[in-house]
Amino acid sequence: MGRSSVKIMTFRLHVLLALVLSSALAGHAQEIAVDSGAAKAGEFEFRINCAFCHGLGARGGGRGPDLTRAQKRHGNSDAEMFRNISQGIAGTVMPANGTNGQGVGMTDEEINQIIAYLRSIQVKAPAKPLGDAAHGKQLFYGDANCSFCHMVEGKGGRQGPDLSGVGTSRTTDALIESVRNPSQKLAWGLTEPTKEFAQEYATVTVVTAEGKRITGVTLNEDNFSVQIMDGSERIHLLQKDKLTSIKKSRESIMPGYDTDTLKDQDLNDILAYLVSVATK
Amino acid sequence: MRVHVTNRMNRVLSGCVLLCLGLAGSAVGQVTFERLVNSAKEPQNWLTYSGDYAGRRFSALDQVNTNTAPSLVAKWVYQTAATGKFETTPVVVDGILYATGPDNRVFALDARTGRLIWNYQRQLPGDIRPCCGRINRGVAVLGNKVFLGTLDAHVMALDSRTGNVVWDITAADYRLGYSFSLAPLAVKDEIILGVSGGEYGIQGFIDAYDANTGKRKWRFDTVPGPGQPGHDSWEGESWKTGGAPAWMTGVYDPATNQLFWPTGNPAPSNRGEGRAGDNLYSNSLLALDPDTGKLNWYFQFTKHDEHDWDATQVPILIDSSSQHLIAQANRNGFFYLLDRTTGKLLHANAYGKITWSDSKDAEGRPVANDVSSPTPEGRTVCPGALGATNWMSPSFDSQTSLFYVTVREQCDIFSTAPQPYIAGHAYYGSAYFPSDKSGPYSGSLKAIDPSNGQTKWEFQHISPTWSGVLSTAGGLVFTGDAEGNFIALDAATGKPLWHFQMGGAVYASPMAFAVDGKEYVAIAAGSSLYTFGLP
Numbered sequence: 001m002g003r004s005s006v007k008i009m010t011f012r013l014h015v016l017l018a019l020v021l022s023s024a025l026a027g028h029a030q031e032i033a034v035d036s037g038a039a040k041a042g043e044f045e046f047r048i049n050c051a052f053c054h055g056l057g058a059r060g061g062g063r064g065p066d067l068t069r070a071q072k073r074h075g076n077s078d079a080e081m082f083r084n085i086s087q088g089i090a091g092t093v094m095p096a097n098g099t100n101g102q103g104v105g106m107t108d109e110e111i112n113q114i115i116a117y118l119r120s121i122q123v124k125a126p127a128k129p130l131g132d133a134a135h136g137k138q139l140f141y142g143d144a145n146c147s148f149c150h151m152v153e154g155k156g157g158r159q160g161p162d163l164s165g166v167g168t169s170r171t172t173d174a175l176i177e178s179v180r181n182p183s184q185k186l187a188w189g190l191t192e193p194t195k196e197f198a199q200e201y202a203t204v205t206v207v208t209a210e211g212k213r214i215t216g217v218t219l220n221e222d223n224f225s226v227q228i229m230d231g232s233e234r235i236h237l238l239q240k241d242k243l244t245s246i247k248k249s250r251e252s253i254m255p256g257y258d259t260d261t262l263k264d265q266d267l268n269d270i271l272a273y274l275v276s277v278a279t280k
Numbered sequence: 281m282r283v284h285v286t287n288r289m290n291r292v293l294s295g296c297v298l299l300c301l302g303l304a305g306s307a308v309g310q311v312t313f314e315r316l317v318n319s320a321k322e323p324q325n326w327l328t329y330s331g332d333y334a335g336r337r338f339s340a341l342d343q344v345n346t347n348t349a350p351s352l353v354a355k356w357v358y359q360t361a362a363t364g365k366f367e368t369t370p371v372v373v374d375g376i377l378y379a380t381g382p383d384n385r386v387f388a389l390d391a392r393t394g395r396l397i398w399n400y401q402r403q404l405p406g407d408i409r410p411c412c413g414r415i416n417r418g419v420a421v422l423g424n425k426v427f428l429g430t431l432d433a434h435v436m437a438l439d440s441r442t443g444n445v446v447w448d449i450t451a452a453d454y455r456l457g458y459s460f461s462l463a464p465l466a467v468k469d470e471i472i473l474g475v476s477g478g479e480y481g482i483q484g485f486i487d488a489y490d491a492n493t494g495k496r497k498w499r500f501d502t503v504p505g506p507g508q509p510g511h512d513s514w515e516g517e518s519w520k521t522g523g524a525p526a527w528m529t530g531v532y533d534p535a536t537n538q539l540f541w542p543t544g545n546p547a548p549s550n551r552g553e554g555r556a557g558d559n560l561y562s563n564s565l566l567a568l569d570p571d572t573g574k575l576n577w578y579f580q581f582t583k584h585d586e587h588d589w590d591a592t593q594v595p596i597l598i599d600s601s602s603q604h605l606i607a608q609a610n611r612n613g614f615f616y617l618l619d620r621t622t623g624k625l626l627h628a629n630a631y632g633k634i635t636w637s638d639s640k641d642a643e644g645r646p647v648a649n650d651v652s653s654p655t656p657e658g659r660t661v662c663p664g665a666l667g668a669t670n671w672m673s674p675s676f677d678s679q680t681s682l683f684y685v686t687v688r689e690q691c692d693i694f695s696t697a698p699q700p701y702i703a704g705h706a707y708y709g710s711a712y713f714p715s716d717k718s719g720p721y722s723g724s725l726k727a728i729d730p731s732n733g734q735t736k737w738e739f740q741h742i743s744p745t746w747s748g749v750l751s752t753a754g755g756l757v758f759t760g761d762a763e764g765n766f767i768a769l770d771a772a773t774g775k776p777l778w779h780f781q782m783g784g785a786v787y788a789s790p791m792a793f794a795v796d797g798k799e800y801v802a803i804a805a806g807s808s809l810y811t812f813g814l815p
Contacts, residue, residue: 044699047711056658056695056713107407110705186720190351192804194785195762199719221742223781224764250720 030082035116042117043108057173058121060171063093063188064077070122072227073168073278078115084110092169093191093198130172131265134179136273139183139266146270149254152277158233159217160185160254162200167278179262182252206230207244208269214238311373311421313468316645318487323753323792326372328529329418329463331750334597335531337675338751339792343799347753347813349768352581354814355800356394358809360385364745365787366804367415369463369509369673372793378440379464379809386438393796394811395616398443399692403607408432409704410459411479415787416434417529417671420471422491427471429460429680435473436487444657447494451475455704457482462529467539470497474526474541478590481521483548486530486566488573489799499574502526502543502561510560518555521701523547524562528592528671532570533604533620539570540597540606540620545685549711550654551696552586559584561592565608567623571683581610587694588637588653590663596676596683598730600722608728609674609685611667612636613732614646629733631726632668632687636661654694658713664692665712666744673748675757682727682736684757688744690714690721719749725749725759727774736773748789750801758784758801766803766810782810 046058053064060066065073074089075081085106098105106114140146146158150163166175177184180225188198204226205215216230226246228236242244256268311327311419317330318326322342330337344352359806360381370379377391384402389395394520408414408431420427425437425446433453437446441750450456457480464473470488478484486501489495503522506512514522524547530541546555560578563585581591595608597620606620613634617626625644636652652661666688674685697710714721723744726735739759747760757771762785768778784806802811 041702044697044708045706047695047697048706048708051711105409106379192763192785194764195743195786196746197762200720202720222781223742223761223765223767223776 002188005168019140023142036120037114039120040115040117042113042115042120043107045114046117049097049106050114059116060174062149063168065120066120066171069168071279073165076113081115082111083117084106085114092165120127130272130275131270132267133269133272133276135236135266136269136271139270140273143264144266144270152274159229159231161189163274163277165278167275172271175274176267179257179267179270181256182254183250183256186250189218200250201252201254203249203251206238207248209237209242209244211244218248281285282319284378284488287666288511307622309482310423310721313422313466316422316466319381324372325374326791326793327421328371328465329369329420330529330594333534334676335673336596336677336748336751337594337595337673337733337749337789337791338677338753340753341792341794341799342755342770343794344752344756346756346770346777349754351466352778352780352801352812352815353638353770353815354780355811355813357811358387358389358396360387360805360807360809363414363603365415366807366809367417367787367807368399368414368804369418369789369791370749370802370809371419371421371463372791373421373440373605375716375795376600377793377803378426379429380418382416383414384416385421385426386426386428386443388426388440388443391793391800394809398441398444400404400435400438400445402428402430402432402436403434405454408454408459409457409480410461411457411476411706412461415461416463416588417461419790420464421467422466422469422471425491427440427464427466427491427733429464429473431459431461431474433458433460433475435460435464435487435494437469437471437491437494442451442769444669449494449496451487452482452485455707457704460527460635460769462527465529467532467771470508471672472530472539472541472570474502474528474530474543476524476525476527478525478527478547478549478766479706479708481701481785482523482525483520484522484524484543484562484575485528486526486541487569488570500566500568500573500575500632501654502566503565509785512562513557515554515556521547521554521707522559522562525550525560525590525594526592527590531595531597531606533597536604536621537570538576538596538620539568541566541568542592542595542608544592545588546700548701549588549710550586550694550711551699552653553586553696556583557565557569561593563589563612564607565591565595565618565623579616579617579623579625580607581614582612583647586696587612587661588764589667591662592671593666593669594671594673596674598683600731605730607676608684609665609669609683609728609812611670612646613663613668615683615685615728615730617730617733627733629684631728631733631735633662633689633691634635634668635691649761652698654710655697656710658693658695660693662691662693662705663688664690664715666692668688669700670746672746675749675751677751677757677771679753679755680727680751681729681731682724682771684751684759684771686726686749686759687726688721688746689723690744725764725769725774727757727771734754739769739774739776743808747803748785750790752792752801758788758790758792758803760803760805762786764805766790766805766812768801780810780812782806783810
């Protein structure tokens, strides 16, 4: 196959994150030399090894962030990206190369091809302006009631996922959908080291042998036990054979925020706040 | 330190070992072909990957039964300290357990105590390319040797008393994507195994080696070359990268001296363009003469596959009063029952969620509809790429006449894109993604009546499991779940009778054995091998 080393043009980056970051980043030109042959090979590798979470075209999936953004949460340099792909990212669901059961694992050469591919597409990042992060923070902890269930940087509730890093680990579209229609795709909670799929934030209602009714989110469940956090953040550790009934629902315990409840601009402000926290 | 002894001393010592261990209730005997054929006569042992030549994964032991199962307790645990999926099924011979771990570890344990007798780990090259983890599923035993296929495509014989390497041969070039992950099968004086590498555009094969010398006796090319029958089922030069690996252990019928070996996907797995035709012998069941490797008949489950639906699931020989049958719950979501004398299909019925077929051909084989082929933007198809089931072993219990199989309920979006072949690099022709619309993935254990393919009972799992199934004469089936439970169920009803939380997900198939008259059930979970028995 032809692997001509074509140097393609340099790009001026206007990306979503740059707009909400300090002006030091915004407007900076970055020199990127991309080998188009390597980038094409990287696209094959990306589809096989990465797209399962990061989506076709690297635009983000339900689980992995949009990698077309030039400003990446865990490092932008080739060396940082190589390390992240090769070793995974501690504290996230990003696994080390070849350990996630997707794809076949990559050689160093193939990882570099992935990086070349990501460089070749990052100009296509959406330049959608976000809102007022300061106002978003007020809403998050105030009228929008987000913090009743969600924590950011150690402050807030526990019934929903911690949102400190969500601003960069999910696409904007996915975040909007999860606010407007939270039951469409339930958030992933606990992941276990050897388990294939994560626990979802599903809703469960049980009745105990004593006739006590408990409703809450599922922290973890197996064939014989279920762990529930109720509305007052109490944890219930229950054996299924001791329960009178157990009813599971994929209707999220989180209310859907329609545009009457939360205007588009207010939602944009909240997203801007979450992005600002995630890119600190 | 090795102690050298004279031949005479050796004879004296061997006699003593046999005598002493015999007195202790455990004799280290040679595993002969006759013992393998008659494995039903020694239910205390588990002599092959699937427990017998028929592939039934059934134990005739009944000490642990529907009455006693609720009192099962853990007896011992062996920790491999390895990371990654632990997919082994142990073999047990006269009180000694042989198993493998990740990175081509092999170990021999006292089956009563779990204490290590010897271990061996192959030093692997840094640039091996196993598709699906640095895994291995087990060994074969024959004579006084233990046989292993390695991730760098070697076949090895180890001494069963020491783990010393007796012979080591290179079967293929691992740098082109060839590897072994399966447990070999010993038949007569041969060690038979099929290759992995369908993700790399390899040319698949099934090999037979002389157990004594390691000399290759025959090779069956699962992608026929020019001039061979079936070659015209490949477009142009596509056969050269056609895949069709054979990465799970086959079964053997001593009555007719036929070897039945299943094969995997054509390559590239997600792109049919460029390899027009049926792509023989991908996704097929091959009936081979074990003495020569000659093909008696074949049955192709999924023609011209574009969804990575390897047909490598362990098939099971089933005998009814007048019929000699072979059954397979296929990754494509259909349960197939064939006459194993002729290869004729008797019926094919869906046992999992399928959207890819809504009609059958003249032979009764499900055929693909026109909305199942992958597209550039992606198309949702059920089952997903990992299939309605996969390599986790099924089980057949002649007492209940039920076929037990782990089922995955998962649909995927299949996308396709042109991809050049580069030797040694992954060669998929695009990929698959989870379908948003399919909801959370689930799974179950199903008991299927093989006579009609209908499900008699179902035990629902919280999420899909990679555990296989064991059935026993105690009226039980054993399986594991992705949440780390090992579970005993009533084989007739599917009611769970006992479970134990092992702390790690199961990617293995269970087995049973007995030592000193005590029954044990064993399964790999997390990075440890667990055994259970009565208190």
